[in-house]
Amino acid sequence: MTTHLPTSNPTLYGYWRSSAAYRVRIALNMKGLEYENYFVHLSRDGGEQGKSPYVDLNPQMLVPTYVEEELVLSQSLAIIEYLDERYPHPPLLPQDPARRARARQAAFAIACDIHPLNNLRVLNYLAGELGVGDGGKRSWYHHWILQNFPALERWAQVDAGSGPYFLGDAVTLADICLAPQMYNARRFDVPLDDFPRLVEIDAALNELTAFRNALPDNQPDAQ
């Protein structure tokens, strides 16, 4: 990373393999918004996310950060809710309050109860401070997915009905969180046989250009 950050905006500061950045890429693509990409390498030289100048944008030292005019915003779900309010079409939440709530319920189950436990800095703490080996880290990773996927599978069966996506016929925040989580589950060989509806929804999502173009492997900084 240079010492100069881009001055044009909107800009997304991300990393190809960050699930949180992946979510925001999907949302930006769904909205058809143009933005500049800036890549923050999370492991090279101990990680660029903890160094100046990026740390001034994001004192949590995490990706993503989204910058638009004077607004500097982190936390993927805060960014996506912002995009949905500022650029309402197509909506990323249903109209009905109860359905909106069910979409958020699924999104937060992933974004609060699975992803933060399995992200890079936690795995590094397990290995470094607690001396957990590769097998132990793998069990940890699987555990938090398998602890929460049964609930997601059950909610999807109820909420999706016969529609292709988590809340039925339209893509919502739930789907935007699901696809990156399914990508991670596959990357770490988590068995998915017990979650047929999630597998089906994920397959439907990955047929959409907005989702395909957001895939980690399709990013310019993919390694």
Place this chain on the structure above:
Amino acid sequence: MTTHLPTSNPTLYGYWRSSAAYRVRIALNMKGLEYENYFVHLSRDGGEQGKSPYVDLNPQMLVPTYVEEELVLSQSLAIIEYLDERYPHPPLLPQDPARRARARQAAFAIACDIHPLNNLRVLNYLAGELGVGDGGKRSWYHHWILQNFPALERWAQVDAGSGPYFLGDAVTLADICLAPQMYNARRFDVPLDDFPRLVEIDAALNELTAFRNALPDNQPDAQ
């Protein structure tokens, strides 16, 4: 827990010491909503949250769950966003999209990056599967708070301005997440000297009846 769940509603299924239930209690109090309390004991007999009939309401086996008419909803932030849409007064998010986003940014930093790492089932996994002792669990607990509080302190300094709360003059979702997190930090003796603005905001919040009545120690199931 009996095998019968309450049939009147709205009902909040919670536990006095659950931070997530604590957040929802604050929101319900802020809105002045009447509801029935149902207590799910998280440790007695291995935890009632994993047993029938509660597990049918909440397949994630977590508290809280909020039931209102046909809607069965879990995930504290999904519940609070729902309450805010369904019962708009007083609002729990600012009007301006950028300010709303900053409120959610702080809320999610707590609800995604601190709280899920420090909750009971994770501490149980550390002790059980990984053999981490009390000292190691304490270090873990402190680590995730101290990793993220500097960002919250900095955001609070910018966003609160001279107002008493996280986003200035009105209580928002950020405050609803902050107060329970400060309670937890104190409970585990995390040093707070470096976070004067957070301490100040928390003190202002705890002067409000809605927050005081939601304190864990003031709940009927407190031990």
